[in-house]
Structures are given as C-alpha cells and as structure tokens.
Amino acid sequence: EIVLTQSPGTLSLSPGERASFSCRASQSLGTSSLAWYQQKPGQAPRLLIYDASSRATGIPDRFSGSGSGTDFTLTITRLEPEDFAVYYCQQCGILPTFGQGTRVEIK
Amino acid sequence: QVQLQESGPGLVKPSETLSLTCTVSGGSISSDAYYWTWIRQHPGKGLEWIGYIYNSGSTYYNSSLNSRLSISRDTSANQFSLKLTSVTAADTAVYYCARGSIYCNRLTCYYYAMDVWGRGATVTVSS
Numbered sequence: 307e308i309v310l311t312q313s314p315g316t317l318s319l320s321p322g323e324r325a326s327f328s329c330r331a332s333q334s335l336g337t338s339s340l341a342w343y344q345q346k347p348g349q350a351p352r353l354l355i356y357d358a359s360s361r362a363t364g365i366p367d368r369f370s371g372s373g374s375g376t377d378f379t380l381t382i383t384r385l386e387p388e389d390f391a392v393y394y395c396q397q398c399g400i401l402p403t404f405g406q407g408t409r410v411e412i413k
Numbered sequence: 414q415v416q417l418q419e420s421g422p423g424l425v426k427p428s429e430t431l432s433l434t435c436t437v438s439g440g441s442i443s444s445d446a447y448y449w450t451w452i453r454q455h456p457g458k459g460l461e462w463i464g465y466i467y468n469s470g471s472t473y474y475n476s477s478l479n480s481r482l483s484i485s486r487d488t489s490a491n492q493f494s495l496k497l498t499s500v501t502a503a504d505t506a507v508y509y510c511a512r513g514s515i516y517c518n519r520l521t522c523y524y525y526a527m528d529v530w531g532r533g534a535t536v537t538v539s540s
Contacts, residue, residue: 307476341526343460350509350533351460356526363528394460398513398524400473402450404460 308332308397312405318413325382327408329395334375338399342371342380345407346391354393355380385410415440417510419534425504426540431497433534435510442491443468448515449493450527451484453506463508466493467515467522500538507533 309332319325329340340358343351353362355371358378368383382389390412395405421433435449442449450465464474466484474482478497486493497504514525 337523339523339525343527345460350511350530351527352530353526353528356528362526396460396526398526400522400524401475402462402524404462407459 307401308335308338308399308403310395310397310403310405312393312395312408314408315406316409316411318411319385320413321385321387323385325385325389325410327380327393327410329373329378329380329405331376331378331397335397335399338397340371340373340378341396341398342369343394343396344389344391345394351394382410415512415529417512417529417531419508419510419531421534421536423535423537425500425536425538427501427538428499431495431500431504431536431538433495433508433510433536434492435494435531437491437493437512440512441488442486442493443488445517446514448513448524449486450511450513451495452509452511452527454509454533455503455506461506463495465513502538505536505538507535509533 311330313328342355345351359371370381392407392409394407416438418436425431445468448465448467451463464484466472481498483496510531511527512529513527516523
C-alpha cells in the first residue's frame with residue numbers, strides 16, 4: 307500500500323496570503339495519478355487538481371499543483387475566505403489511498 | 414450533469430449488514446470511461462477508500478475490509494451498491510459514493526481522480 311503523508315497538519319494563515327503544502331508518497335507513484343481535493347465541513351470532497359497539476363473544471367487559477375515521483379505540492383496563491391478548509395491528496399492507483407489531510411485555518 | 418445520490422438506513426445494529434445504494438443520474442454506470450467507488454469518513458477523521466467497481470464488473474476492495482465487503486451494480490437501475498457485513502461501531506461513518514475516470518488497454522488499466530461525489534450518507538452502528 308502506498309502511504310501518503312501530508313504536511314503540515316494545520317496551516318494558520320490570513321486571507322490574501324499564499325498557502326503551500328506537501329504530499330509525500332512512500333514510494334514513487336510511477337504512472338499513477340495524484341489528485342487534490344478540498345473538503346469543507348458537512349460537505350463532500352471536491353476535486354481541485356488531477357494528474358498532479360491539472361485544474362479540474364471550474365477551479366480558480368489561484369490553485370496550482372506540482373510534483374512527480376514521491377513529492378507533490380498544492381499551492382494557493384492568494385487565500386480567499388472560502389479557501390479555508392481541509393485538503394487531501396490521493397494517489398489514484400489500482401488501490402487508491404488518501405493522505406491524512408492538511409487543515410488551512412484562519413489566523 | 415452527472416449526479417450521485419447515496420441512500421440506505423442511517424442506523425444499523427452491531428453484527429448486522431450495512432447496505433447502501435448509489436443512484437447515478439445524468440450518465441450511465443455502464444460507461445467504459447469510469448469506475449464507481451465508495452469512500453468513507455469516520456467522525457472527525459480523514460478519507461478512507463472502501464472499494465470500486467467498473468464496467469466489466471470487476472471489483473477491488475480495501476484489504477482491511479475485504480472479508481466483509483461486497484460492491485455490486487444494477488445497470489438497469491443505474492445504481493451501484495455496497496454491502497458490509499458484521500458491522501461494529503468502528504464502521505460508523507459518512508459513506509460517499511463517487512465516480513472516477515479509468516482507461517484500460519489490453520495490458521492494464523489506469524485510474525484517475527474522482528470528479529463527481531455524492532453528498533454522503535451518515536451511517537451509525539448502534540444497538
């Protein structure tokens with residue numbers, strides 16, 4: 307099983323600031339895809355990024371993903387009030403796994 | 414626009430079987446381009462992949478649930494279902510169904526992100 311470790315666990319920032327957080331895989335994802343999801347309280351996760359760096363339909367361009375192999379990053383260039391949420395990475399292999407999540411909270 | 418909706422009992426007794434159905438509207442679960450999956454989230458915790466089914470009827474399950482889990486589909490009703498036997502309080506969670514993209518060639522399949530999710534069904538295991 308591929309284990310995904312997200313860091314930090316919590317990020318305390320103010321609106322307008324830049325957010326960047328990491329997802330590290332226990333082994334190279336190889337041809338497997340990596341995705342990022344946003345989840346707000348009481349809501350289902352929403353796909354933000356697929357294939358490590360492609361934005362899903364309707365996702366603002368302040369969200370960007372990068373990385374390959376074992377190290378991946380999600381960046382939000384300027385935090386909007388609606389961006390305070392929990393973010394999960396997921397490796398999309400035959401047996402998918404999720405990271406434990408990074409919470410972005412208002413400072 | 415594809416939509417997914419979970420349905421099923423919100424309360425299940427310990428040792429009984431948890432059964433949930435996901436109804437798909439706006440698209441066909443028979444499509445070769447997608448897999449159909451279940452994910453759960455324990456209270457206050459992260460996301461846990463449960464298993465999925467795709468067009469050929471093939472299924473893959475989380476090994477931690479494999480002995481208790483069954484995922485099936487009803488193409489005539491455009492639904493797929495989850496059955497989890499011998500439940501305990503540890504199975505109390507919000508259960509989501511979702512759609513992911515898949516591409517298969519003769520040798521292998523490639524799995525992609527889950528782009529459409531249901532709103533989730535809260536299931537409590539309690540006597």
